Amino acid sequence: MKNVYDVFLERGFIEQVTDETEVRKALEKPLTCYIGFDPTATSLHIGSLVPIMALVHLQRNGHRPIALVGAGTALIGDPSGKTEMRQVLSRETIDFNAQCLRKQFSRYLDFEDQKALMLNNADWLTNLNYIGFLRDIGRHFSVNKMLAAESYKIRLEKGLSFIEFNYMLLQAYDFLHLFQNHECVMQMGGNDQWGNMLAGVDLIRRIEGKTAQSMTFPLFTTATGQKMGKTEKGTIWLDPEMTSPYDYYQYWINTDDADVGKFLALFTFLPMEEVNQAKSLSDKELNMAKAILAFEATRITHGEDAAIVAWQASVAAFGEKVMDPSLMPSSAIPRGQVAKEASAIPSITKTWDELAQGIPAYELVYECGLCSSKGEARRLIAQGGGYMNDEPIPAFDALISTDHLDGDGHIRLRKGKKKYMIVKVEEKK
């Protein structure tokens, strides 16, 4: 079997490693490796997908991943690379979030028979005794060194409170705790965590006299320099209640050209030989590759059924697309003719009577959520960016009524090129 290290390497997961040869060697045998996740919301978002995929790769290759929910450390807030102190969340909120994340992880990892573990650092951190902690752990840390750390630099200019300054000690302690109690010898995480992770490796060396390893992932931004998973609609969450599978799919299909290959490697399990095809694609074919990326990514997070519905909805909204069967054949995306299925396109329902009277276009555009204010809706339509059934809406106050229903009893509203909304009507009584 291939060494996971090489899988990580060829798929672009690696930014820094403590010791490349040692890590590769260690990964020849099953080992335990952890990644921490912050329970700052009830769902993870696309930003956490790289670490999640890394855990899945580990498990698939016979290792034991630990997903560590940082309910304890979230009480402190990591100052690394942040310009300001983080909003402090209440204990209750954090605990609730931690519970939600547990469920979420089960979609990606198999927790049967301890094949993966999910732990919460509140279990050991909240019981620490202050004096004991200072004497056992605190004495191993040099303030001089910490002050020099890159991750604190920004904050030294703007102010760093003592509570945050301790974050590094706690994360290091986590690693030590997992090392001692769960034979965890490696930590992975985003590159912004490098300093905190090294602190853990260091602590293990000082206290246990043993070597642990860490590895960081690049912090991905899109080719346009945006953070992964942020759009004008807000964060792209992994929870289907918070971000619908259709929106999730659309996020991926809007990937920058330059990112398609990279993302296929990171966010799908397609074999690299097929992923590499993407590099030579352009125009229509590249768009197909984007559809495959979107489909596969949606499938991993929301399941195959949801992915198929999203793909059909996309076809319904943006037109027929027949998938070339030779393109990335490992993908489960349906090939050939695709049924158009509009049900995943967001919709609102009006009663027959309401619609029969006619509703001014800007009101309807606002009401269905395409625009966040009526003023914006007016401007949108006045500037020609509002469409009904693929025709520009002639005036902002043009009346939309039952006359505009199509054969399926739908009115399709569109904002710009990509944002669709369907207005349905209740059956006439």
Added chain:
RNA sequence: GGAGGGGUUCCCGAGCGGUCAAAGGGAGCAGACUGUAAAUCUGUCGGCUCAGCCUACGGAGGUUCGAACCCUCCCCCCUCCA
């Protein structure tokens, strides 16, 4: 605790008594061009019952016909000193 400097619209940042919903930039949105991408150019960019009105310049008061701009108190941030 003391001295000084600050807090402006999503972000940065100008404004320092009326012409200020507030320059400029960034982000966002739309149009043109395209490939549901990028870049570029154009427009737009607080809300509404939209030629008018309402809400906004850390908070609360005050001066004034009129305040983001002046005064008082409070809160927060930064720098230096303890």
